[in-house]
Amino acid sequence: MELSDAFSAMAADLPAISSILLVGVMGMAMVVLDAFRNDARSIPWLGVGTLTVAAVWEAFHFGAAPGTAFLGSVRTGGFAAFINTIVLGAGALSLLLVEPYLRRMRRNYGEVYALVMFAVVGMLLLGTANNLISIFVGLETMSVCLYVLTGLVREDEGAIESALKYFLLGAFSTGFFLYGMALIYGATGTMYLPEMTNALQAGGAPLLFWAGVALLFIGFMFKVSAAPFHMWTPDVYQGSPTPLTGFMSTAAKASAFASLILVLFYALPSERWSSVLAVVAVLTMVIGNVLALSQANVKRMLAYSSVAHAGYVLVGLSAGTAEGYGGAMFYLLVYTLMNIGAFGVMALLEWDGKEGREQTLDSLAGIGYKRPVLGVAMGVFMFSLTGFPPLGGFMGKVAVFGPAVDAGAIGLVVTALLMSALSAYYYLRVVYVFWMQAPESLAATQESADAQLPRVTPSALAVLSLCTVLLLVLGLFPGGLMETTTGFFEAAQAMATTMP
Incomplete structure (x- = not known):
């Protein structure tokens, strides 16, 4: 495809990712608003309103035919709309709990809500990704925001310890994930999930491919808190601000499981x-x-x-x-x-x-x-x-x-x-x-x-x-x-x- 055709195709696909765009643009707007009106009381409510509108929009698309957008990088309709509704709804409900909680702690910082919005953007991309690059971008966008939110209370040694453990173990699991991606690409010659099945059927499933799948699974198991890769979970949950713990234990897990389901359904023989x-x-x-x-x-x-x-x-x-x-x-x-x-x-x-x-x-x-x-x-x-x-x-x-x-x-x-x-x-x-x-x-x-x-x-x-x-x-x-x-x-x- 010519570069000019690719740009026109991507422009036509913008409505298909309207929720990601809406949440991302509002997150940036919240950063700008916080720069001019530090910790404005309206910031969390802008986030709640945006996430609610996006969740309702996605709920009306449950019956839409499944498809892809942006040259096949993300999935749309049906499954994608359902997981997006879960993530957006969890974000909106969490912000309603976070606002009075942080106000009581006198840490009602405007950037907290922007980080939640950016984390939601990563989760939306992760849960609807149709190729390994999209999965990685969504995973890291989500994770970096959650690392910061975990250590929000910088004066508390427990919060700092939790954030440090989360970051170090998360970075370690990312290494497994990236290496697995590289091996899978080397074995199949593609990053797109549906095309992997075709490549395997044509040339069989070499050991290189299954080694990559094993490393990819380790990365996923870390994100969904599956044993034996769960060791970070109790310390991070205990040390994080409680409503934010609820957010990361639900929205992050739902998006990671959704991405795993797409990998299993489209790319791997059951x-x-x-x-x-x-x-x-x-x-x-x-x-x-x-x-x-x-x-x-x-x-x-x-x-x-x-x-x-x-x-x-x-x-x-x-x-x-x-x-x-x-x-x-x-x-x-x-x-x-x-x-x-x-x-x-x-x-x-x-x-x-x-x-x-x-x-x-x-x-x-x-x-x-x-x-x-x-x-x-x-x-x-x-x-x-x-x-x-x-x-x-x-x-x-x-x-x-x-x-x-x-x-x-x-x-x-x-x-x-x-x-x-x-x-x-x-x-x-x-x-x-x-x-x-x-x-x-x-x-x-x-x-x-x-x-x-x-x-x-x-x-x-x-x-x-x-x-x-x-x-x-x-x-x-x-x-x-x-x-x-x-x-x-x-x-x-x-x-x-x-x-x-």
Whole structure:
């Protein structure tokens, strides 16, 4: 293609990436506004409005035919619109929680919200990338912003330690990712995911290719917090500002999993990697749930919980079917609502002045009676994370376990069910402490906590209420959305079989 034709084609593709453009332009506008009106109160609300508008725009494109834009670099319509909606919605909900949280900490910096917007741009690109270069650009754009946000409280040694660990281990995993890209390109001669399958069918799958895939998987497993590449997760989650922890544990994980799904669906023969994902899923579920049992800090417990839930998603992906991929996408939506809600509640119950890093669960004994709205909301999120019906967490597990059963992975699903039952101990312990543990046994600590608990702002209340309602709706009426997510991949498979 001539260079002039390429530029005209890219100009015609601009509407296809309107969400990325809108969020990126607003992020730059927020930087400029902050330069002239330092830490203006309007900056976070500009971000919330932009992300909400973009999320609604993407939601209306669920039924759009799948396609590509910018010379095949990114995917559009269907699957891409769904993952974009999750990322944009998670960003908007997180900003509603971040604004009062940082204002209370007197760190309501305007650049924080611009960094969130730029991180969202990276996530949107990562989750819709159709070639390895786009994946890498999206991954690094997202990661650099998250490294900075993790160490936001520069005076806190815990935050600095978390940011440093995240950066060093992230850079190390990026090296694996880049080397894997190079080996895959050397074996196939292309960076485009769909073309890799054609190259493999023509020339077979050389050892060089599978070595590259293994290194690429290491990079992905780090980003989704899968064992044994999860070691950064508890420290980073514990030391980061709590609402930002909720953001990185949901939006970042959803986009990384979406990118992994695209690689698996378009580039790799499922008979080769399904067993590998099954082994990683078992290891991730066992390590995440077992280590979560002994955690006294709720943020650290939720970090190991996040590891375990990555294992549940991998169970669905190991099936290698359209139902498995669709179920994983549905689970990512439910997981986003559960985790943003849980971290949102904990942000409103912090009193230690160190982003909840040193605050134990027992210090919140009986808090459900003093903050009943937060107590009820946390109960819903904990029951949903456990997988109790009729909440969204139950249907999410049905969506990922069912395809694995259909694929014959009975042992894998039995392990997943046993780990889900084990998780009930540490999830329901939170409910027990909130509502049943007597605060008199911790009188001194409780008195200090009561004096420093922040008030529940209208924006935070709106986020928690919305997450609660959506989890109930998705638990009671999941059918239409689950069929939609599965339909994304069935349509792509049908399109591939009809192409000459």
